[in-house]
Amino acid sequence: MVGIVVISHSRALAEGVVEVARAMGVGKAVVEPAGGDLEGGLGTSVDLVEGAVATADDGDGVLLLADLGSSVLTAKMVIEDAGGESLLLADAPLVEGAVAAASMAATGADLAAVHAAAESAYDHRKTR
Amino acid sequence: MNAEDFVAWVRRAAELVAADADRLTRLDAAIGDGDHGHNMDRGFRAATDAISGGTLPEDAPPGKVLMTAGRAIVSKTGGASGPLYGTALRRAGKALGDTADVDAAALGAALRAALDGVRELGKATEGDKTMVDALAPAVAAYEAALADGSDLAGCVRAAAGAAGEGAEATVPMQARKGRASYLGPRSTGHLDPGAASTALVLGALADVVAQGG
Numbered sequence: 098m099v100g101i102v103v104i105s106h107s108r109a110l111a112e113g114v115v116e117v118a119r120a121m122g123v124g125k126a127v128v129e130p131a132g133g134d135l136e137g138g139l140g141t142s143v144d145l146v147e148g149a150v151a152t153a154d155d156g157d158g159v160l161l162l163a164d165l166g167s168s169v170l171t172a173k174m175v176i177e178d179a180g181g182e183s184l185l186l187a188d189a190p191l192v193e194g195a196v197a198a199a200s201m202a203a204t205g206a207d208l209a210a211v212h213a214a215a216e217s218a219y220d221h222r223k224t225r
Numbered sequence: 226m227n228a229e230d231f232v233a234w235v236r237r238a239a240e241l242v243a244a245d246a247d248r249l250t251r252l253d254a255a256i257g258d259g260d261h262g263h264n265m266d267r268g269f270r271a272a273t274d275a276i277s278g279g280t281l282p283e284d285a286p287p288g289k290v291l292m293t294a295g296r297a298i299v300s301k302t303g304g305a306s307g308p309l310y311g312t313a314l315r316r317a318g319k320a321l322g323d324t325a326d327v328d329a330a331a332l333g334a335a336l337r338a339a340l341d342g343v344r345e346l347g348k349a350t351e352g353d354k355t356m357v358d359a360l361a362p363a364v365a366a367y368e369a370a371l372a373d374g375s376d377l378a379g380c381v382r383a384a385a386g387a388a389g390e391g392a393e394a395t396v397p398m399q400a401r402k403g404r405a406s407y408l409g410p411r412s413t414g415h416l417d418p419g420a421a422s423t424a425l426v427l428g429a430l431a432d433v434v435a436q437g438g
Contacts, residue, residue, distance in 0.1 A: 134303045138303070139303070141303060142300075143300055166304070166305050166403060166404065167303070170305050170309065173308070173346055174311070174346065
């Protein structure tokens with residue numbers, strides 16, 4: 098199954114988004130948090146991101162979602178370092194993207210489909 | 226420049242960053258999230274440790290020195306400067322390959338590779354009020370000096386001077402990347418902290434070369 102990693106500046110935020118996404122993934126989707134720096138403060142840790150990717154990866158690929166700034170840059174760098182095509186970063190809002198990705202991943206869809214689901218989250222408007 | 230000179234460069238950069246950490250953080254507090262000095266200090270300290278301790282083989286070429294320093298910066302810097310400076314150093318190191326003695330042309334190619342890496346990762350162009358506004362003119366000045374027949378020291382001096390001028394030129398710019406971009410016109414009138422730290426790192430290179438590197 099495609100894994101999902103949620104990268105945020107805040108450990109609490111990453112864990113909260115993961116909690117919601119796992120629930121929407123009906124207990125099947127693999128969603129791992131990578132939040133904050135190594136000491137639990139605000140920031141981004143490449144080691145935490147790589148660790149979460151390793152945990153989430155069962156061979157079918159991993160979709161990364163990032164909040165902003167250094168989270169996005171770190172995600173891109175981890176993807177570049179990994180090489181190949183088993184990691185993708187979604188251009189998506191964090192919560193909605195994670196929910197969409199987890200819902201799709203739980204169906205057993207492939208990485209391209211999970212990526213597309215996450216990116217479609219921008220189309221779900223809230224006031225119109 | 227040999228491997229020792231590159232170690233000296235990273236050390237000197239760490240010294241200049243540590244000495245200016247408070248200023249960088251003040252600049253960042255004006256338009257960013259106020260952690261740039263602290264992050265850069267932590268990152269370059271880690272880089273210095275990584276290339277000074279017994280972790281690096283004694284015969285490691287310059288390229289390996291920069292790649293090791295870059296990896297340490299990525300691991301220990303919490304903010305956006307980690308991936309950006311880490312990518313810059315690692316791309317430069319990769320460009321140097323296994324060369325033991327780096328000449329002016331090779332160093333120029335490495336600096337160009339660093340700039341390309343930063344641009345690719347951050348998607349910033351000149352005028353966005355980022356480190357690219359110091360690094361891009363520095364690389365251009367280096368290449369112009371090289372084309373004019375300058376030696377390595379002359380090229381590095383030109384690059385460091387252009388980086389400083391480039392950083393100063395960010396003051397009137399309106400930010401189009403990072404947290405500062407949320408401020409719109411209110412981001413003008415401030416020196417970009419990333420451009421300021423880039424000028425320090427290139428100044429460190431000029432210092433090391435001037436000391437007979």
